[in-house]
Amino acid sequence: MQDNNHQFDSEVKYGFSMPEKHVYRAKKGLNISVVKSISKLKREPLWMLEKRQKAYQYFLSKSMPNWGADLSLLDFDDITYFIRSTDKQVSSWEDLPSEIKMTYDRIGVPDAEKNFLSGVSAQYESEVVYESIQKELKKKGVIFCDMDTGLKMYPDIVRNYFGTLIPHTDNKFAALNTAVWSGGSFVYVPKGVRVELPLQAYFRMNAERFGQFERTLIIADEGSYVHYIEGCTAPIYTTSSLHSAVVEVFVKKGARVRYTTVQNWSKNVFNLVTKRAQTDENAIMEWVDCNLGSQATMKYPSVYLKGEHSKGEVLSIAFAGKNQHQDAGAKMIHFAPHTSSRIISKSISKEGGRTSYRGLIQILKGAHDTHSYVSCDALLLDEKSRSDTYPTMRTKEQEVEVQHEATVEKIGEEKLFYLQSRGINKYDAEGLLVNGFIDPIAKEIPLEYSIELNRLINLEMSGSIG
């Protein structure tokens, strides 16, 4: 019954339900023939098919996690594992099927995104911009395409890295993703190349970009730099209730990668994502992760600090409203000496929503002179809401410095009174306080996205939705 309510809510909230147009749609439910037909339809090499099959077997053999968010309402048989809504990839807004365009019009795709896609800007048409960016990237030898194309065009690179950092045996949902993945991004940045503009997923428009089982692989070669943004602040409407992505990032010697996520899933979705990066010597990996929406999220971006003097950082924001549970955190595994990590987590719970910080700092034998700093702050907007912290620390070394700070704060009557005494109503005052609370992280996000994030939080706070 509760589940039906969720469904109903999301329908009302976004106020639309567009007819779906698709070329191929697998039957609901998962079995080996679905796995095989996904691979066949994509004309994949044999090794990928075998990987998928192995992963599927592993998925079957693993039981559901008995920790984290409550996943008992997740029904694997009620999910469509593969939909191809247009048979070829489109490269411009104009080429999108009108239903999809209308859908995004209605839910309000971020302006930056829409302006870009619709070619609003006076001098350039979207395709011109898209192509000039691609041309620019190509000149530098940067590969930026969707994962399916990546596999077709660069099978050797993909084969070398795919599933090596997050093998299908990592967890049940990584296995599921490996078995049925579709879409996602493939990025390769050659040695010494700095990509100045952030690579944004919306530059490579395709029908599968909001796929439920995205698979992303980023390789930043020695001394390179790239900022990848997986952003969609518009509520990502999906009729399916499961999003299970896998993201692997390889940061080579002296390279730096920043991966920013701003996502707002519709409130029927289970968002179960595995993200991991590996840093070589002197490399830097930064995850900026903003989670809104969804019914339950379980997501713990991690960095395997393999090379000496490498650094890892996770900045995360989680917002849980009514009937939502955001179980988010980070993992930092120090393999090498002189490595450092930093985790800053901010969570907000409202109307009985629940947030959990779940973190792991692990310092392996030999990883001496390492440094780790964890700070998690929770903000509770009312008495019904809940926040928990589950920090785990394992260290096999003596010469290490680990700091952990945690605070739980309630929006106090005095702060509200102060803002209200200036003429601000209660909702706006709460919105202002929440935005102030996440400000240290919001600052790290490109301006257009932080504005959207700000707007989204105000919308959540105003109670006009949900």
Added chain:
Amino acid sequence: MLEVTNLSVSVGRKLILQNLSYIFEQNKTYVLMGPNGSGKSTFAQTIMGHPQYEIDTYSRIFFNKENITSYPVEKRATSGIFLSLQTPLSLGGITVFQLLRVVLKGKKDALSLKREIMKLAKRLNISQEVLNRSLNQGASGGEKKKMEVLQAGILKPKLAIFDEVDTGVDIDALKTISSYLRHFKKNKTIIFITHNSRILDYIQPDKVLILKNGLIIKDGDADLLSFIEKKGFDKL
């Protein structure tokens, strides 16, 4: 302008203001003094509508002839009442500009608001660094009170209550604040709540009120101040 009749206010079971009635006239400057615990801040917060205070059913607050007794806080503010807090709170991640921008949404564009803030900050000797910081975070006593005054200056209320704007402020800051307020008080009703008469060396009040045990026990002109300075509240 501001009229309170039979104002009785309690917190929990403790009665703090007792049947207080008074008319504050338009464009006059008042000083409200009294010993600790006499109910001065309670009076200020009650006028602003702080939810912590319980008002007796007979009590009435009129502002410009409008009965605002049951108005929520923000409606009192938008009607033209401003309260400068005795201990201004710090607001993480919110600058004074962001705060005022929300208040003046749709009334003033961001650019001219920014200009106005900069101008006033200069006058109040508030550094750019303090201006760009989270409001009142890591600020000195003087900086906090200046930020309150700055907000008053931008919001231009009809009635402004300054609760101990002179406390925790060094002499230079006090001079800066009072020289601004001397100009600010024109065409406004002002109530200064204070413990000492230092600020009154700079600002001439029209009336001095003495609050004791939740009652106005005396009102008079500025001469009343010198009497209190010499004899204290006990002799009243």
